[in-house]
Amino acid sequence: MSAVTSATPVMRARAINKVFGATHALRGVDFAVMPGRVTVLFGENGAGKSTLMKILAGIERPTTGTLELFGEPVVLSGPRDAADRGVSIIHQELSLFPNLSIADNLYMGRERSRNGFTVDQRAQHARTRELLERLEEPLDPKTPVGVLRLGQQQLVEIAKALLQEARVLIMDEPTSALSAPEVEVLFRVIRELTAQGVAIIYISHHMEEALEIADHVVVLRDGGLVAEAEADEVDAGWVVERMVGRSQDELYTAAEPETGAEVLAVDDLVVADPGSAVRRAVDGVSLRLHAGEVVALYGLMGAGRTELLETLAGRLQAASGEIRLDGEQVPPGSIGDRIDLGLTLVPEDRQRDGLVQTMSVGENMSLASLGNYVRRLLVSRDAEREAVERTMKDVTVRAAGPKAPIGSLSGGNQQKVVLSKALLTNPRVLLLDEPTRGIDVGAKAEIFELMAAQAKRGLVVLFATSEVSEALNVPDRILVMAKGRIVREFRRGTATREEVMVASGETER
Amino acid sequence: MSNDTSTTAGPPTGSEAVRDLPSTSEGRRLKVINLVLELRAFIALFVLIVVFSLLSDAYFTWDNLITMTRHVAINALLAIGMLMVILKGGIDLSVGSIVGLAGVVAGVLLEGLRVDVLNVVIYPPVWAVVVLALMVGAGVGWINGTLVSRFNVAPFIATLGMLYVARGVALLISDGKTYPNLGGSEQLGNTGFDWLGGGEILGIPVSILIMVLFAVAAIVLTRKTAFGRWIYAIGGNERAAELAGVPVRKAKTRVYMISGVCAAMAGLIIASELTSAAPQAGETFELNAIAAVVIGGTSLMGGRGNVRGALIGAFVIGFLADGLVILGVSTFWQIVIKGSVIILAVILDQSQQRIQGRAAQMAAAKSVTPSGPAPASA
Numbered sequence: 001m002s003a004v005t006s007a008t009p010v011m012r013a014r015a016i017n018k019v020f021g022a023t024h025a026l027r028g029v030d031f032a033v034m035p036g037r038v039t040v041l042f043g044e045n046g047a048g049k050s051t052l053m054k055i056l057a058g059i060e061r062p063t064t065g066t067l068e069l070f071g072e073p074v075v076l077s078g079p080r081d082a083a084d085r086g087v088s089i090i091h092q093e094l095s096l097f098p099n100l101s102i103a104d105n106l107y108m109g110r111e112r113s114r115n116g117f118t119v120d121q122r123a124q125h126a127r128t129r130e131l132l133e134r135l136e137e138p139l140d141p142k143t144p145v146g147v148l149r150l151g152q153q154q155l156v157e158i159a160k161a162l163l164q165e166a167r168v169l170i171m172d173e174p175t176s177a178l179s180a181p182e183v184e185v186l187f188r189v190i191r192e193l194t195a196q197g198v199a200i201i202y203i204s205h206h207m208e209e210a211l212e213i214a215d216h217v218v219v220l221r222d223g224g225l226v227a228e229a230e231a232d233e234v235d236a237g238w239v240v241e242r243m244v245g246r247s248q249d250e251l252y253t254a255a256e257p258e259t260g261a262e263v264l265a266v267d268d269l270v271v272a273d274p275g276s277a278v279r280r281a282v283d284g285v286s287l288r289l290h291a292g293e294v295v296a297l298y299g300l301m302g303a304g305r306t307e308l309l310e311t312l313a314g315r316l317q318a319a320s321g322e323i324r325l326d327g328e329q330v331p332p333g334s335i336g337d338r339i340d341l342g343l344t345l346v347p348e349d350r351q352r353d354g355l356v357q358t359m360s361v362g363e364n365m366s367l368a369s370l371g372n373y374v375r376r377l378l379v380s381r382d383a384e385r386e387a388v389e390r391t392m393k394d395v396t397v398r399a400a401g402p403k404a405p406i407g408s409l410s411g412g413n414q415q416k417v418v419l420s421k422a423l424l425t426n427p428r429v430l431l432l433d434e435p436t437r438g439i440d441v442g443a444k445a446e447i448f449e450l451m452a453a454q455a456k457r458g459l460v461v462l463f464a465t466s467e468v469s470e471a472l473n474v475p476d477r478i479l480v481m482a483k484g485r486i487v488r489e490f491r492r493g494t495a496t497r498e499e500v501m502v503a504s505g506e507t508e509r
Numbered sequence: 510m511s512n513d514t515s516t517t518a519g520p521p522t523g524s525e526a527v528r529d530l531p532s533t534s535e536g537r538r539l540k541v542i543n544l545v546l547e548l549r550a551f552i553a554l555f556v557l558i559v560v561f562s563l564l565s566d567a568y569f570t571w572d573n574l575i576t577m578t579r580h581v582a583i584n585a586l587l588a589i590g591m592l593m594v595i596l597k598g599g600i601d602l603s604v605g606s607i608v609g610l611a612g613v614v615a616g617v618l619l620e621g622l623r624v625d626v627l628n629v630v631i632y633p634p635v636w637a638v639v640v641l642a643l644m645v646g647a648g649v650g651w652i653n654g655t656l657v658s659r660f661n662v663a664p665f666i667a668t669l670g671m672l673y674v675a676r677g678v679a680l681l682i683s684d685g686k687t688y689p690n691l692g693g694s695e696q697l698g699n700t701g702f703d704w705l706g707g708g709e710i711l712g713i714p715v716s717i718l719i720m721v722l723f724a725v726a727a728i729v730l731t732r733k734t735a736f737g738r739w740i741y742a743i744g745g746n747e748r749a750a751e752l753a754g755v756p757v758r759k760a761k762t763r764v765y766m767i768s769g770v771c772a773a774m775a776g777l778i779i780a781s782e783l784t785s786a787a788p789q790a791g792e793t794f795e796l797n798a799i800a801a802v803v804i805g806g807t808s809l810m811g812g813r814g815n816v817r818g819a820l821i822g823a824f825v826i827g828f829l830a831d832g833l834v835i836l837g838v839s840t841f842w843q844i845v846i847k848g849s850v851i852i853l854a855v856i857l858d859q860s861q862q863r864i865q866g867r868a869a870q871m872a873a874a875k876s877v878t879p880s881g882p883a884p885a886s887a
Contacts, residue, residue: 313752315751315752334754334756335751335752335753335754336754336755336756338754339753339754340754345752347749347752352746352748352749353748353749353752354749354752355746355749356741356742356745356746356749356750356812357745357746357812358741358744358745358746358808358811358812358813359741359742359745359812363738363741363742367738367742367749367750367753367755368753368754370735370738370739371735374734374735377734378729378733378734379733379734379735379738421753425754
């Protein structure tokens with residue numbers, strides 16, 4: 001793979017550290033970006049890729065360490081400053097205005113004008129049309145972005161970056177919503193850009209695809225840069241090994257499974273995609289879960305893991321299919337009804353779905369089980385405090401006390417509060433969606449110990465994950481989900497990393 | 510690991526951080542400022558009373574205090590309902606119209622409800638009149654709540670609509686006229702309505718006692734019941750509340766019903782005080798109620814605030830307005846001053862948040878130095 005190479009990096013990060021509260025997201029990362037080359041960043045979720053990208057794009061500031069641009073040290077005051085200096089980012093989450101036209105989106109904040117007062121719509125539309133044609137997506141620049149397919153929206157996002165004529169272009173999962181032909185177009189555009197000397201930093205979960213476009217490969221793990229190589233010297237196996245490392249395997253050692261009677265049975269469950277009328281988020285899933293089991297639900301984003309868990313928890317309604325708990329059919333019902341039956345969900349997004357930020361640690365913990373502490377119409381403070389304090393001790397929540405504000409806790413401890421809230425409802429089946437998202441390695445191990453302890457008490461623990469090492473090392477069984485179906489099942493110790501990743505569709509397109 | 514639950518994992522935030530401030534001069538200064546801001550509504554009320562007492566002999570007398578508190582009672586009742594709606598993250602603009610509607614309903618019933626089909630006129634007893642008027646208030650609240658929780662209409666819009674609808678219905682029922690005599694008559698056995706607004710128990714006006722009763726009920730409801738906790742949870746994070754199994758829709762609807770009942774009670778008291786009911790009664794009262802809640806330190810975003818604050822807010826507004834009247838300040842200036850006080854209250858609230866933010870930063874800075882409590886790994 002050839003490209004224009006030159007000896008001096010266009011952008012360089014030196015000894016970057018980033019600390020969020022108690023989480024050390026980046027640890028002394030040195031990173032150089034060469035002009036005219038595609039540098040691909042690999043790393044598991046939480047390895048620090050996105051944080052590093054945000055620092056390079058001026059969205060976050062490093063706690064310590066410096067950035068250099070074209071050989072000069074710089075301090076980026078924000079994304080706009082970075083863009084003005086030639087560093088642009090295409091976000092993983094689309095940052096478009098659905099109510100505005102494609103052209104308006106492209107020119108937001110940098111509108112063209114001839115008289116300094118009114119926007120020069122004609123010039124903007126002409127340039128927008130050019131860019132869209134370059135991406136082989138000849139849309140009308142006046143089309144509102146909201147009516148476009150997700151893939152087209154992603155192309156608009158890419159066009160926006162092209163418009164800025166960046167010298168360094170950061171692409172965070174640019175292909176997640178693109179079809180195969182669209183990916184080819186994108187790769188052609190990337191090649192054109194590198195031929196002009198633009199430096200590309202590229203992140204993707206699709207390993208084969210990323211290796212195809214890569215000139216240079218960098219691997220991050222636990223916030224540190226662990227390996228670097230030329231792309232033609234390495235293969236997927238090499239990357240996976242560096243990404244996961246060996247140390248992770250020793251972290252989680254679950255006891256031998258002792259499974260009991262069947263607790264939860266799901267047959268042919270179908271759930272419509274809340275975002276689309278035709279697609280099925282869960283497409284005919286059947287599974288059996290037994291008392292004392294810890295089961296992982298592995299899959300890529302959009303595989304239907306979250307929807308499956310949320311349907312079991314009563315947040316989404318099934319279109320068809322059957323759920324049985326201890327042999328009894330579970331009727332359709334609210335989240336409250338499912339909690340009463342013993343199905344409790346620890347949601348994926350702690351801040352959005354798990355915590356009430358205006359409430360204390362104790363109030364958050366007791367929220368789902370308040371009914372248990374009501375004596376003669378009033379909530380008994382004593383009963384509540386007793387339950388909260390007992391659970392804080394069991395789950396080792398490190399906080400000043402039940403009255404501490406929830407925001408004062410680290411991510412790991414906040415997650416333990418959400419877990420405690422679920423445990424206080426006395427569940428039969430504990431459903432956890434990405435229970436270790438955004439928490440550090442030590443807290444991860446603690447969360448998994450807690451899950452194993454609950455299973456030992458006879459609970460069923462079903463958790464969704466997108467980290468292979470978690471799926472491989474923690475549970476008794478691994479269910480691999482792809483496109484709304486359970487495509488493979490592995491018993492503990494029978495799967496390899498590659499098998500799991502291939503089954504999920506991660507290493508192929 | 511299990512026995513160190515007493516140490517903080519992250520640096521403290523909010524009032525917690527202020528409490529932990531170091532006893533340096535900077536830390537002490539912040540502590541004092543925070544305390545002053547914390548008690549600002551109390552202090553404002555105290556200062557008001559002192560200043561007006563110095564300026565006028567007539568201000569700080571038992572009779573005047575009782576009179577002013579009677580005025581406050583109306584707004585306080587509305588503010589109690591409004592507080593709960595705002596705590597859950599909504600707003601209720603219809604309360605002023607409910608005041609008018611409840612009065613009109615009482616007027617119709619006390620003057621005799623004509624049923625043409627049976628060719629009779631029904632004169633319900635006063636207790637039934639009160640209950641029916643309160644039920645009308647609850648009914649309007651139920652419509653508000655249903656619009657918000659079932660049809661996902663934004664609370665501002667739903668209650669703005671009901672502001673017009675309820676007022677229009679009051680005008681329709683009364684045909685735009687005032688019911689002049691709510692005293693009832695001996696023969697019909699429906700006298701005594703004027704007791705609500707004019708009666709006394711042990712020298713204290715009934716309207717003030719009703720305010721106290723509602724306030725105590727609201728404090729118990731918000732602080733001691735599961736329902737109260739739900740309101741705070743919904744206002745703080747509705748999605749999280751829903752996932753915790755809180756019956757969000759039901760709770761929301763009930764909150765609007767409570768607000769409607771509070772407003773209807775206020776409407777009855779006004780009608781009783783005047784022994785007449787005008788369909789225009791209560792216009793713009795919703796704004797006074799919102800102002801009281803805001804002065805009481807409640808966040809319009811929901812989830813933060815309390816009944817005590819809303820009550821003090823109502824007292825600040827009422828005692829200020831009456832004081833200005835006693836001093837003979839022009840009505841126009843009164844309006845300007847009231848508006849300024851509301852804005853000042855919000856500015857002070859913001860600066861308190863800032864102080865707590867600064868304290869949290871100081872605590873965070875302290876936690877990375879090795880002398881502080883070791884930052885936990887998780």
